[in-house]
Amino acid sequence: MDTMDFELTEEQRMYQRALRDFCEAELKPYAAEVDESGELRWEAINKMPQLGLTGLQVPEEYGGADLDTISLAIAMEELGRACGSTALSLAAHNGLCCGPIVRWGTDAQKERYLPQLTSGKVLGSLALTEPGAGSDLANSVQTSAVKEGDSWIIDGAKAWITNPKYAPVIITLVRTDKQAGTKGFSMLLVEPEHVEGLEIHHPEKKMGLKGSPTQMLSYDEVRVPLDALLGEEGQGFYQTMQTLDGGRISIGALSVGLAQAAFEAGVQYAKQRRTFGKPIADHQAIQWMIADAATEIDAARLMVYRAAWLRDHEKPFSKQAAMAKLMASEVAERVARNAIQIHGGYGYSREFPVERIYRDTRLMTIGEGTSEILRLVIARRTLEAFD
Numbered sequence: 062m063d064t065m066d067f068e069l070t071e072e073q074r075m076y077q078r079a080l081r082d083f084c085e086a087e088l089k090p091y092a093a094e095v096d097e098s099g100e101l102r103w104e105a106i107n108k109m110p111q112l113g114l115t116g117l118q119v120p121e122e123y124g125g126a127d128l129d130t131i132s133l134a135i136a137m138e139e140l141g142r143a144c145g146s147t148a149l150s151l152a153a154h155n156g157l158c159c160g161p162i163v164r165w166g167t168d169a170q171k172e173r174y175l176p177q178l179t180s181g182k183v184l185g186s187l188a189l190t191e192p193g194a195g196s197d198l199a200n201s202v203q204t205s206a207v208k209e210g211d212s213w214i215i216d217g218a219k220a221w222i223t224n225p226k227y228a229p230v231i232i233t234l235v236r237t238d239k240q241a242g243t244k245g246f247s248m249l250l251v252e253p254e255h256v257e258g259l260e261i262h263h264p265e266k267k268m269g270l271k272g273s274p275t276q277m278l279s280y281d282e283v284r285v286p287l288d289a290l291l292g293e294e295g296q297g298f299y300q301t302m303q304t305l306d307g308g309r310i311s312i313g314a315l316s317v318g319l320a321q322a323a324f325e326a327g328v329q330y331a332k333q334r335r336t337f338g339k340p341i342a343d344h345q346a347i348q349w350m351i352a353d354a355a356t357e358i359d360a361a362r363l364m365v366y367r368a369a370w371l372r373d374h375e376k377p378f379s380k381q382a383a384m385a386k387l388m389a390s391e392v393a394e395r396v397a398r399n400a401i402q403i404h405g406g407y408g409y410s411r412e413f414p415v416e417r418i419y420r421d422t423r424l425m426t427i428g429e430g431t432s433e434i435l436r437l438v439i440a441r442r443t444l445e446a447f448d
């Protein structure tokens with residue numbers, strides 16, 4: 062049996078090379094500008110459909126690339142290596158918006174949304190988090206929807222949502238039955254352009270990932286048709302958990318990309334900066350940071366690939382995705398921190414990319430399951446195995 066194979070396929074390697082070329086030309090040189098201006102580079106996003114980046118796992122009939130999850134991880138790593146803001150917005154678009162529509166959408170919903178979402182002209186959004194509900198969605202979500210005639214009426218607020226200002230559709234997690242606990246949630250497809258009562262607030266002023274818009278949403282008697290329901294009524298919480306399992310592979314891969322970018326910048330700097338008569342790369346203290354980074358990035362990437370491989374082979378991958386995201390996000394932060402250390406005072410300057418990358422890594426241990434929540438998930442699964 063030939064299953065323990067650590068090589069990418071020829072197709073995956075070619076895809077990686079094409080992505081690297083695209084990201085080197087279209088994203089990396091502009092990453093500092095995206096961070097400073099708080100605006101994504103749409104000129105680059107418009108070209109992304111050619112590489113499948115706006116529909117990584119969307120069927121080809123809807124304009125997607127229908128790729129395996131390893132290729133998705135490769136894409137997210139390359140985007141993360143080039144520009145954290147762009148990578149986060151594309152991760153949310155692909156994993157959190159296109160993914161649920163592909164998985165649970167009716168034919169009519171897929172036809173309505175997917176061709177537009179894969180066009181490179183918009184980005185999709187998923188609204189789970191609220192001002193008072195992040196890690197504990199099950200108990201704390203307040204946003205509700207009630208049926209009235211041929212409509213759902215939505216009331217509530219969402220917070221920290223990626224991409225809404227660019228989204229033709231915002232998938233919104235709502236309570237449709239307050240008495241039913243986790244069986245009382247549903248997902249609704251909300252079209253900002255075609256509803257009244259939805260306010261998309263100004264982008265938050267963030268520490269990093271500044272080009273990726275993060276916004277609060279208010280729903281004041283927002284009316285959507287009954288067929289705006291995504292999947293079955295009452296399944297929204299379980300849809301959310303499954304979506305986040307996949308999303309963790311993306312954020313893990315994005316984190317590996319950020320770590321790789323910081324690592325490369327650190328190594329290049331260490332080879333040219335001289336102290337005490339030699340390049341700082343010749344000092345053992347610097348070499349140890351480089352060795353640790355090389356080792357940890359390798360481990361994180363392998364864990365991301367393993368979770369992706371399990372998903373592609375329709376095997377359980379929830380625990381492995383949580384482990385991969387936990388590991389990769391914490392590695393990214395550590396590697397970026399040490400890359401600044403290697404740069405000395407210059408690392409603290411906005412003139413060098415490591416300062417931005419460090420700020421960008423900081424989100425990775427928070428979004429799509431904080432490190433604490435991931436440890437809870439991993440501990441629960443690990444302890445269950447001993448029952």
Ligand SMILES: Cc1cc2nc3c(=O)[nH]c(=O)nc-3n(C[C@H](O)[C@H](O)[C@H](O)COP(=O)(O)OP(=O)(O)OC[C@H]3O[C@@H](n4cnc5c(N)ncnc54)[C@H](O)[C@@H]3O)c2cc1C
Nearest residue numbers: 187188189190194195196221222223275427428429431433
């Ligand atoms: C840039 C950015 C983009 C985002 N994009 C989106 C998006 O597109 N869609 C979306 O729905 N959300 C999005 N979020 C929200 C994000 O998913 C939440 O911030 C995250 O889930 C944490 O929720 P919280 O902020 O409410 O923190 P809380 O849940 O209040 O947690 C606060 C702290 O308490 C810890 N904690 C909580 N419960 C426990 C426990 N049981 N045991 C131990 N520790 C615990 C947490 O780990 C954390 O350290 C985004 C956030 C940011 C910053």
